[in-house]
Amino acid sequence: MNKRKILNDPVYGFITLPDELIFELINHSCFQRLTRIRQLGLTYLVYPGALHTRFNHAIGAMHLMGEAIEILKQKGTEISPNEKRAALAAILLHDIGHGPFSHALEHSLIHNVSHETISLKLMELLNNELGGQLDEAISIFKNQHPKKFLHQLVSSQLDVDRLDYLSRDSFFTGVSEGVIGTERILKMMTIVNDDLAVEEKGIYSVEKFIIARRLMYWQVYYHKTVVAAEQMLISILRRAHKLALDGVQVFAPPALTYFLENEIDETRLDAETLRMFMSIDDSDIISAIKVWQQHPDKVLSTLSVGLVNRRLFRAELSNIPFAPEMVAELHHSVAKSLGLSIEEAAYYVGVGEIQNNSYTPGIDKILISFRGGIGKDITEASDQFSQNMISKSIVKHFLAWPKGV
Amino acid sequence: MNKRKILNDPVYGFITLPDELIFELINHSCFQRLTRIRQLGLTYLVYPGALHTRFNHAIGAMHLMGEAIEILKQKGTEISPNEKRAALAAILLHDIGHGPFSHALEHSLIHNVSHETISLKLMELLNNELGGQLDEAISIFKNQHPKKFLHQLVSSQLDVDRLDYLSRDSFFTGVSEGVIGTERILKMMTIVNDDLAVEEKGIYSVEKFIIARRLMYWQVYYHKTVVAAEQMLISILRRAHKLALDGVQVFAPPALTYFLENEIDETRLDAETLRMFMSIDDSDIISAIKVWQQHPDKVLSTLSVGLVNRRLFRAELSNIPFAPEMVAELHHSVAKSLGLSIEEAAYYVGVGEIQNNSYTPGIDKILISFRGGIGKDITEASDQFSQNMISKSIVKHFLAWPKGV
């Protein structure tokens, strides 16, 4: 273990792996697989530096978890070495159920299965392998641990997951406004009645964190060209899936073939499917799509050529839904322009909505701690962030279609 | 000029001085004086790195002005070389009227004279010296230039002044949350009907800029220990002033003596006073206060000892005013505890208010440009920043007094 117990991270510098169990988890093939799955999918087509992986993020979040726990301990919160190890393991594995291009996959090949479900299944598999060493980590992950702040550090509106991904995505995309005061927020963390909270004087950093996250959503995660690229990927995978189900030969590595040739949903999440799922990563999808550029099916080949060579759909965002007649009209134009049937043309038109809440009051709330051990919701504590303002859910509708049509 | 036409700036890297006039202005004694006046006064007592000067800020703002103008020109806005030079000169000189510890000085030795008034007077003096070369710069500064966006770049709610000071103050204090997307905001600048605006897709960066500025106000500029230190400085200068007016000997360099021994207000802003004003800087105040530690007047000496050795007042902030009875009570306690008269004790109690608007709709508004050349106020354009939320003026009341009383 000595050989690799320090990792170089471009965001935080050196990260020390604290522990034999953590080291073992990181070296497990399930986790190593995350080195081949990009955190932001196709975003690199718009922000070319966004190549970091779910591995990088998981390690970074674990690092922040370690810092948060040390700070809470210094302030008098009791956290045992076992609890610390469990919290580190829980955050390390929190995203282990992600597949390649997660969102696109869920809209094409794998239906109604959230990555959280798969994460939990994999944690349980790992736990068996490790003779129960992950029991406490799993109880934290499932929010069944008595110290509920440990779960809140893993998953809440101010968890180390968000703290890491905002910093990291900002770093790799070059969108400097995503920078948040991670160090200050961590230093201000405290516990109020078993709930994670931030000290009063950290309130501005929390406000800034909320705004930074909002910015990253609209500027990066929901950038309209990213949405367009993802729509193309969904269409490609759906088409390949349909062809494979119809018995047409579609080149792919065996594990990807499994998902193309079968209808997988939550009812089929057996060991075999999980094993297959663990075998696919970004490289399989990219490698296959490149082959599909020569496929006899025109829909599959033209969409693949477009994505591989970055001739992406054009996308528009709107505050109101696009009229069905407008979408139908677009189907016709595409069909006519490309010589396709209406059914085929539908693969060339993406329509849907994206949605983001800056802040959601309620169970996961961000708590600000005041003198006397009183905790208040950030929207109540803030001079300026009124609840009805900041908790407004923003929904945007998108429409994507081939340029030139 | 060749020898120094490039400056090393820790925030932006190399800054090229574009022009002989700019070079001459920077080398003028009026401007070199800014190398001896800190941008953030006593803030270094709380954020020890905050040692940067008004010189650093003025040069940085000039650099951003140059970038902004080049970007606007690339987008088709006509800006002549003379206009560019004038805008650079205007921003370079916009703060030239600042004295040492500006705010404290205005509350003690110099009454009812804003630094803008002095800046303008000095620009006019310089303009005479330079044979009218600053005519256009002055018209921009006074908002009399036909291209009003040039004035808006110098002074509005999204001017290069703010863009520089937020970045710079953030850099030197180490408050990373003050980081704003300066480069992105500059790249998105455009002109709508002669008004400075930001392109629609820059809207999130503008929101973030507003929140970052708000954070810097409450976390840095109005940090309660900074407020307390400033109250001490005001009391020290007032006391020295009173003693000097009463004929008591108070050590100071001649120029500072001039302000201690005379009552200066806007009616006495003659050439002699201006010359004297130009002669004082941070070093005179600090050097004198150190001497005053041994002054026979107990008020002057104890306050000076406190400030020099960083035994600062304690301060509290409150959303509601402190009751006059409470303040009177405090006067009594101080008088009793330190063996002073009530009148003398008043120097040990600072009371007042601080106030900040995140955003003020109206003449200086931040404009977002939409397709079709339409400009909308940011509060109208934003999905989430409603006008009544963000333009709410936040007022806080402070009370400062000696620790241990």
Next chain:
Amino acid sequence: MNKRKILNDPVYGFITLPDELIFELINHSCFQRLTRIRQLGLTYLVYPGALHTRFNHAIGAMHLMGEAIEILKQKGTEISPNEKRAALAAILLHDIGHGPFSHALEHSLIHNVSHETISLKLMELLNNELGGQLDEAISIFKNQHPKKFLHQLVSSQLDVDRLDYLSRDSFFTGVSEGVIGTERILKMMTIVNDDLAVEEKGIYSVEKFIIARRLMYWQVYYHKTVVAAEQMLISILRRAHKLALDGVQVFAPPALTYFLENEIDETRLDAETLRMFMSIDDSDIISAIKVWQQHPDKVLSTLSVGLVNRRLFRAELSNIPFAPEMVAELHHSVAKSLGLSIEEAAYYVGVGEIQNNSYTPGIDKILISFRGGIGKDITEASDQFSQNMISKSIVKHFLAWPKGV
């Protein structure tokens, strides 16, 4: 073009694409392919952030080229718009001939073909497509342009290629010591008798650049675990190649299959081969190796399992060659320990040498310019970098073998 004429780069911020030709080149499928080829191959197995691609590097180097040319122009060197465009195109395309895991590929599937040869062939293909628009770029690349400093900017010991890759590799690996004073070196660039040079006062930055490059070589590029991983990849590809040549079925996408089933060397660099070469990238190699984990051939499968799951060889570096008897002994141990023939065991032992010159005097020398237009070699100009010291070639020998043997 407007839509994407600005790129976000995490290293330099915004990069403006200056030109329609440059935009067209970047959007060409040959160039887009570089978005799927990592700059540092398997280095991410040691430095997990090292995921940046040859696309990122080529864009960054082009950006520096633009800055260098503007600086030289400001100092009076005549460079026409066409020459600038040609230099930008030349640096953009200088690495276009790289395949996935270039070095490993050259040691397994493609013999005696340098990436420079392929780069030039591809430039000529592109030039045909573009009706000769790359004539001047190619003359710069081939050092046939009369302004030889343009070639030196593309390829010499202080070219924008090195300036970019050192900064970029340092950024993504998190090895902060690789940071060089790119901006200062660029600002100090000048021309002495048609040769690129650095002004005298930039000499310390040049020394630092040389040392930083040396550090990056030994700390990153030749990190022994990186060497070990690469040895595994070479063995895997050689084994798959051998099996395919022997008629054994080896899963791969068609383009990779082409290289597995054929012996390709410089004599077979025809259009078909080039087309196939352009079709393979990192994803094909990674995706195939994952499949090979289940291959019936024990050598192929065990090595693939090792690389995929980061159970890497152990490597040692030495200043003297490893004795042949020691290597032979190791072959025996591996054969015995894994139940293989000696011939098969050879795939598990990597032996070879790595070599780096900090500086090579001669044709590509780094020139320092002194008053009076005199240029001196850096080793002559430096107070401390004597030629025999810095130009010493460092050779290290490595031996890599499975852990536990």
Next chain:
Amino acid sequence: MNKRKILNDPVYGFITLPDELIFELINHSCFQRLTRIRQLGLTYLVYPGALHTRFNHAIGAMHLMGEAIEILKQKGTEISPNEKRAALAAILLHDIGHGPFSHALEHSLIHNVSHETISLKLMELLNNELGGQLDEAISIFKNQHPKKFLHQLVSSQLDVDRLDYLSRDSFFTGVSEGVIGTERILKMMTIVNDDLAVEEKGIYSVEKFIIARRLMYWQVYYHKTVVAAEQMLISILRRAHKLALDGVQVFAPPALTYFLENEIDETRLDAETLRMFMSIDDSDIISAIKVWQQHPDKVLSTLSVGLVNRRLFRAELSNIPFAPEMVAELHHSVAKSLGLSIEEAAYYVGVGEIQNNSYTPGIDKILISFRGGIGKDITEASDQFSQNMISKSIVKHFLAWPKGV
């Protein structure tokens, strides 16, 4: 203490004050005084951001000491809490004897007294005040502590003093090449036979550190305009001193007057002199020189005008000494040009030498640790840094004189 136990540092982020004693030392007036003494004296006239103080540096070095000790403890070196506290105190106070513009002062007002001598005297005074709590710190400072590596961390060729000042000076000047891999060097620190050493794999970082320090010397500390400004300051102080000794009235605050009117050398380092010394800082020198601009003595006034308004001497550096005849000639030219006596003209000509060793083999050597607990001098361990190369002492001669003469 709670109120200020965290400091914001722009270089390292948050710095936690570990301890009541450390907190007390930092709040002592002797130490607070360092907030008014710039680390780099007049360097801000060339690098305008170089405004950081000896306070910033001392705090930063203490922070690195804390990190170094934790790392050594993790590797098994025994360091007791008391030893840690002593080492922190020793580094915190290592520069406490510096006066304002230290080097210039030593060449004008205070003869033959090194700042180390004063530092030690002040530590002993503080130790008395604190009832012996600094005994162990002083033994570390004086290299009398049995764990000699603690002294080496305070003062050797790879001490935390250098690690901090290189990073910090680089940060504030904006000279990015000064960046060193502090974090990596700290992580690689180890102990070999009670000597501080760096693990073998950190050797490249050490090489880079040596080169970075060399660069900072010639590019920043010995920048010729910095040398010129310092020569002016020395001449000003010498002239004021001479005038004061001659009975001429020279304005200054009392403590500075003490040094102007008395001849202070090591034999007069009594309590009174120390008290006076503790009372002067940058502000007194700057404030007085501004007043001296109007002094009747032409030499004092013209030199003061020059320094205050940044009309600095011109300086030249040379590898060989300037010929005495040339210097004499310059004296004549200055005398003639400014209408002065030869004796007066001498104040306008600075001549001397500056000298730097990249590395000095011997007692303070940098040790690299190899397997088996063997330590080798860096020049022996390095492939490329031969001893005769890197330990060559570089001496340059300077000549400074008024521009235009």
